[in-house]
Amino acid sequence: xxxxxxxxxxxxxxxxxxxxxxxxxxxxxxxxxxxxxxxxxxxxxxxxxxxxxxxxxxxxxxxxxxxxxxxxxxxxxxxxxxxxxxxxxxxxxxxxxxxxxxxxxxxxxxxxxxxxxxxxxxxxxxxxxxxxxxxxxxxxxxxxxxxxxxxxxxxxxxxxxxxxxxxxxxxxxxxxxxxxxxxxxxxxxxxxxxxxxxxxxxxxxxxxxxxxxxxxxxxxxxxxxxxxxxxxxxx
Amino acid sequence: xxxxxxxxxxxxxxxxxxxxxxxxxxxxxxxxxxxxxxxxxxxxxxxxxxxxxxxxxxxxxxxxxxxxxxxxxxxxxxxxxxxxxxxxxxxxxxxxxxxxxxxxxxxxxxxxxxxxxxxxxxxxxxxxxxxxxxxxxxxxxxxxxxxxxxxxxxxxxxxxxxxxxxxxxxxxxxxxxxxxxxxxxxxxxxxxxxxxxxxxxxxxxxxxxxxxxxxxxxxxxxxxxxxxxxxxxxxxxxxxxxxxxxxxxxxxxxxxxxxxxxxxxxxxxxxxxxxxxxxxxxxxxxxxxxxxxxxxxxxxxxxxxxxxxxx
Numbered sequence: 001x002x003x004x005x006x007x008x009x010x011x012x013x014x015x016x017x018x019x020x021x022x023x024x025x026x027x028x029x030x031x032x033x034x035x036x037x038x039x040x041x042x043x044x045x046x047x048x049x050x051x052x053x054x055x056x057x058x059x060x061x062x063x064x065x066x067x068x069x070x071x072x073x074x075x076x077x078x079x080x081x082x083x084x085x086x087x088x089x090x091x092x093x094x095x096x097x098x099x100x101x102x103x104x105x106x107x108x109x110x111x112x113x114x115x116x117x118x119x120x121x122x123x124x125x126x127x128x129x130x131x132x133x134x135x136x137x138x139x140x141x142x143x144x145x146x147x148x149x150x151x152x153x154x155x156x157x158x159x160x161x162x163x164x165x166x167x168x169x170x171x172x173x174x175x176x177x178x179x180x181x182x183x184x185x186x187x188x189x190x191x192x193x194x195x196x197x198x199x200x201x202x203x204x205x206x207x208x209x210x211x212x213x214x215x216x217x218x219x220x221x222x223x224x225x226x227x228x229x230x231x232x233x234x235x
Numbered sequence: 236x237x238x239x240x241x242x243x244x245x246x247x248x249x250x251x252x253x254x255x256x257x258x259x260x261x262x263x264x265x266x267x268x269x270x271x272x273x274x275x276x277x278x279x280x281x282x283x284x285x286x287x288x289x290x291x292x293x294x295x296x297x298x299x300x301x302x303x304x305x306x307x308x309x310x311x312x313x314x315x316x317x318x319x320x321x322x323x324x325x326x327x328x329x330x331x332x333x334x335x336x337x338x339x340x341x342x343x344x345x346x347x348x349x350x351x352x353x354x355x356x357x358x359x360x361x362x363x364x365x366x367x368x369x370x371x372x373x374x375x376x377x378x379x380x381x382x383x384x385x386x387x388x389x390x391x392x393x394x395x396x397x398x399x400x401x402x403x404x405x406x407x408x409x410x411x412x413x414x415x416x417x418x419x420x421x422x423x424x425x426x427x428x429x430x431x432x433x434x435x436x437x438x439x440x441x442x443x444x445x446x447x448x449x450x451x452x453x454x455x456x457x458x459x460x461x462x463x464x465x466x467x468x469x470x471x472x473x474x475x476x477x478x479x480x481x482x483x484x485x486x487x488x489x490x491x492x493x494x495x496x497x498x499x500x501x502x503x504x505x506x507x508x509x510x511x512x513x514x515x516x517x518x519x520x521x522x523x524x525x526x527x528x529x530x531x532x533x534x535x536x537x538x539x540x541x542x543x544x545x546x
């Protein structure tokens with residue numbers, strides 16, 4: 001307790017690391033982690049059940065199921081964490097500290113996006129291994145990782161706009177994104193699940209530049225909304 | 236510009252059409268200052284503006300010459316304990332306070348020690364490895380205070396730090412806040428209970444309907460408030476034991492039983508709280524909550540600000 005009043009504030013990296021560690025610790029001790037694990041296990045169980053009945057499942061069918069999980073897990077983890085801190089006013093502890101507010105979002109994303117990635121990419125890998133006739137391609141795993149990152153950024157942005165209903169609206173947004181992505185219209189190009197499916201190259205090689213660009217654009221837009229919004233919020 | 240730790244210049248804050256603080260011009264010096272006013276008076280709004288959580292809608296408010304909402308560095312010098320109870324309940328007290336110290340700029344190597352020191356100052360060492368989820372109201376208040384001081388701020392903002400805590404914990408927290416003041420911190424404490432503020436300081440700012448009504452000498456307001464019975468609501472398992480102990484006292488204006496407790500009206504709050512603590516200990520009463528509804532303070536302020544009232 002001997003720091004001088006003029007001592008420097010924490011660096012952004014140190015702040016993000018501290019917030020990430022705390023966020024992960026809270027997640028590990030809560031129920032959401034186990035609900036997420038249970039949800040991630042559903043496609044694996046489905047694939048095993050189908051395989052046991054002698055009917056291997058096509059990878060694109062399993063990927064579509066994984067895309068539905070992509071609508072659930074980022075919302076459950078990221079949107080609820082960001083939204084609850086604002087809604088419960090625990091954010092007052094953070095925002096009264098000598099830290100930039102964007103670092104709060106970054107810290108949460110650094111803790112929670114990897115959890116989403118491990119659960120979804122892990123689920124995808126295990127599902128294909130156990131349920132499909134082939135091993136999962138590297139491109140499909142990387143597509144899942146890119147989808148998780150994009151969906152986490154979108155969920156974070158939505159939660160800053162509507163903290164109270166951040167999780168529900170994020171799920172709704174990403175389900176609509178799924179629906180739009182399945183439509184045979186040009187609007188589907190704006191869907192991150194559609195772009196993730198293209199990236200996965202399940203039906204043959206595709207150029208990756210456009211899917212990556214669209215995913216970065218859409219998720220970057222939501223992340224920017226989140227950063228601007230959290231900088232202006234008053235609690 | 237006027238010198239002072241906090242300088243508010245015609246500072247106003249609206250929440251949509253609702254007025255939080257209106258045209259406050261005020262300078263805060265050093266020491267412990269009590270912010271007194273009924274609920275909804277604007278105390279929390281003013282404190283949140285000082286903590287950098289709210290931005291003035293009009294006018295300006297600076298802390299150490301900087302605007303705390305926009306200036307990250309000045310918040311390093313501020314410690315803030317909010318009014319609400321919500322916190323990260325999954326963490327232990329030590330983890331919570333350490334994290335807050337780190338976020339306030341204390342280096343990683345020193346944060347754990349700083350947190351332990353702050354927790355010790357608040358008398359929470361024995362419980363520091365327990366999760367906050369299981370804490371009583373008083374323990375939560377102490378933990379919040381520890382998060383506010385762990386980074387050794389110059390300026391500490393405590394929003395209703397005594398709300399809901401039992402008399403013994405209340406006296407202990409008051410003593411610990413006074414120790415912080417004696418250590419050279421500038422502290423702003425808000426409350427809607429005059430005697431709580433008086434126990435900490437005689438330097439009082441009276442705020443009502445978003446405006447600073449008076450500051451400095453409190454004797455006149457004290458005299459006016461004493462004319463009105465002071466209400467204390469005690470939630471406990473043996474309200475009749477408390478009633479039996481207090482009923483003979485001449486300062487008791489009224490005793491009434493409510494579900495799960497008793498409401499005491501007294502003309503001498505200081506004596507009443509002392510006797511209440513004695514009664515609780517003597518009868519081994521379990522007190523789950525203690526609060527002081529601010530109806531009486533509101534009535535006095537209505538009188539002060541009314542057409543024929545005095546300022």
